[in-house]
Amino acid sequence: MDYLIGIDVGTTSTKAVLYNTDGDIFGYANKLYPLIQENADMAEEDPNVIFQATIDALAEVTAKADQTQGKILGVSWSTQQHSLIGLDKDHQPTTNTITWADNRAEKYASQMAADGSGLALYKRTGLPTHPMGPVYKILWLKNDHPEIYKKTRYWVGLKEYLLYRYFGQLKQEYNMAATTGLFNIHQMDWDEESMKLVGITRDQLPELVDATHQLTGMNPDYAKQIGFPADTPFIMGGTDGSLSEIGLGAINNGEVAVTIGTSGAVRTFVDKPQIDPKGRIFCYPVMQGKWIIGGPVNNGGIVFRWVRDQLFAPEKVMAKELGEDPYDVLTSIAKQVPAGSDGLIFHPFLGGERAPIWDGNARASFFGLTRQHSRAHMVRAALEGIVYNLYTVELALKEATGEPTEIRAAGGFARSPLWRQMLADIFEEPVTIPEAFESGCLGAMVIAQISLGLADDLSVVNKFIGKKNTYQPDPKTFENYREIMPIYIRLGRKLQSEYSAIAEYQRKREPKE
Template identity: 60%
Template sequence: MNYIIGMDIGTTSTKAVLYGEDGQVYTHANEGYPLYRDATGMAEEDQEEILTAVTKALKQVISYLDLKRDNLRGVSFSSANQSLIVLDKNHRPLTRVQTWGDTRSAKYAAQIKNSARGQSIYEKTGTPIHPMSLLCKILWLKNERPDIYKKAAYYCGIKEYIFYRLFGVWQMDISVASCTGLFNIFQQKWEQEALKVAGVSEEQLPPVVDAYHQFSGLKDEFVKKTGCPANTTFIQGAFDGALSNLGVGAIDAGVVAVTIGTSGAVRVVTDHPVTDPKGRIFCYAVDKGHYVVGGPVNNGGVVFRWARDNLFDAEKSTAALLHKNTYDLLTEIAAQVPAGSDGLLFHPFLSGERAPIWEANARGSFFGLTQMHTRAHMVRAVLEGIVYNLYTVLLALEEVVGQPKEILATGGFARSQLWRQMLADVFETPVTIPQDFESSCLGAAVIGMKSLGIVDDLSVVKQFIGETSTYDPNPKNFAVYRELVPIYIRLTRQLRPEYENIARFQIEHSHSQNED
């Protein structure tokens, strides 16, 4: 048998899936690690913990193989984007990993966004001006951590650091580079205007390679830790969002992928770079001939988790007695409430927000509460609010790339029939749920297969996905949502001027409590 491994270095865990050349899954592994939030706006990880997770996950899937008989053709990678590690002249870390969710550079993002250069940089890089980007993170470092900034010899993300440790190679794929806010997606090279604003040089950033770039030479230390042969071919791959689209088969024009995991995204693939005059959506490379256009949201499943932990703590024990998943119990409770939650709206901005408003200071809110509303209304409103926000991203996307032909939905939420139907009703479009298994890993594996010459075209992924199910909009429900969504959108606009004020109060109040 010939096998290929798809690996995804994600925000909360690293996953590895062993595939046959027919796309069949033979085994998989998942190794988690913590996210550190030791200060307001911080969202960091420890690169050594991630490296350990990568080696453990790789070892687990390789242990399935009989390497005397089986042929491991290659290992291909996906990773979270917009992470930052600062290195000294010997490539040793000076910081932990700042993840995409770190918002401490909000002040500097606002300065760039409000300057004459802001829109120009966005239009060249395809990356909205936001604290998630390396451009803003480095500017924060320059101003708030000058001691580290002065020592900084190199900058990279988590995948680049892992590859440097495993192989000693120093390189970044075009997909991850295109997410930094420092890379010109039209000219496919580092953008000088953005570099000047950040105060970095090309020499401090890794050389950029294509997604199909191959390398080998795993260091002896990691050969022993993983059981992976030293001569195994590794493939560079791309960032997780782009590969998630590929992994569910959303690679044709007009096919939109909606993903809700911890966070969420709405994305469509094009064959050329596209930017938005209003700056609401991103455009990142998959490889040199494919681009993914869309918008990410901070607030997906993490908001449902907040509702579970803070509004329905008692239901955890009830679910345990019933041998049910707590989330399943909560969706059953939400399903008892009619579409629209009897006029209760929820803005899910518990972690600021990216698309389409790109406001790091955004805050969540319930609107329309009356005495008739119950916790059941609140949990349904939470679920609907997440979907309303995704729908506003789709509306922005439609202005740039046109109406979708098809919507594919994936992620943890897609296991819930209520959420699937809610998505179809709010979007007023049939929603297809592919039978995906770790779509970013599958996308990475298909990139690897093309690199190795196993397949000629990325569209082969459609043969690997398996069965699908489709949910049609309920006319009664979408009529309700058609009334409520405009209220949700207008309310967002009206609240925006106050987001900065309430965020400032919360930060100052938090500081004063800490001092006490």
């Protein structure tokens, strides 16, 4: 029996899954690490801590493989997108990993949004105007931290740094490159205007390769720590969003994937670059003839975590003492409140927002509170607010692609029947939940199958997904949502004019870096 490993390097943890070539699972590992957040706009990670997490995860699943009867054919990578790491001339980090959630480049993204140059950059690169983009992060470092900028010889993302540690090569697949704002999606090469904007040259960026490109010649010390031969190939893979889409089996035009983990997204595949005139949706190449468009949101499961820790701290402690999952407790509390939360609306922008408003200054709010509302209403309104926001992304996506043929959903939220039904009711569409485990790892494994000649194309994923459950919208419930959604949307537009003012007020009172 031979094996493949899919590894997913996410924002809060690295997960690895050991498969045989038929897609059966033989091992799983999950290694956590912290975000570094000294103020509300900061979101960094230590890349060396994450590197060790990848070694530990790979070692744990490799130990489950019987290498006396077969071998590990390859390791394929799914990795968080929009990260930035500066490297000096000796390839040592000059920064931590500045993650997608870091908002400190907001001033420069806002300036370019206001003068139209951000929209022009989007039309070349497919990256919406937002401080998540590495191009804006480099601009911020150049202007606000020139000592770091001058010391930096190379600009890479997290995956590129990790693979450099393993192989001593700086390579980046087109899919990840497109998330930087430095890559021209029409010319399929580094974008001259974007590089000029931030004052760098192409020799400061990784070499561009395909998703199926294999790296070989691993550092033997790391191979020994993991427990497989140093000639085991690593396959480039892609971004976590693209590979999660593949792992859900939403690979055909019209099939929409909704994912909610720490953050969330609504995505679909198209067969050529597709740009939104309003700049609301991203557009990135994945593989030959496959482009992914859609919108990511900052505020997914992280909102539920905030509700748990800040509004329901006593219940969290009690649940742990009783051996219960605090999230299950909160979900049961939310079930006590009717759909629409009796008119309580929550805009879930705890960490700024990406799609569809692309405003790093966005802030969360409850609206419609009365004396009749309780904490139970607040938890349900928070859960609904997450899905309302995803629905507004879907509205923008429909303008580009038309009505979806199918909606598939995954992520931590998809384990909850309440959230599954809420998604179907708010979207007013049947929602299918594939039971595939760790869709990002599965998508990475599919890329490995193609790279190693075990499969011809992405359709092989349909052999591995397994059982699917479909939730139908409840007419008695979605009438409530149909009435409240226009209020949510109109209110959001009115609040947007004040986001920058309240964000600036808050920044003045935060600790300095």
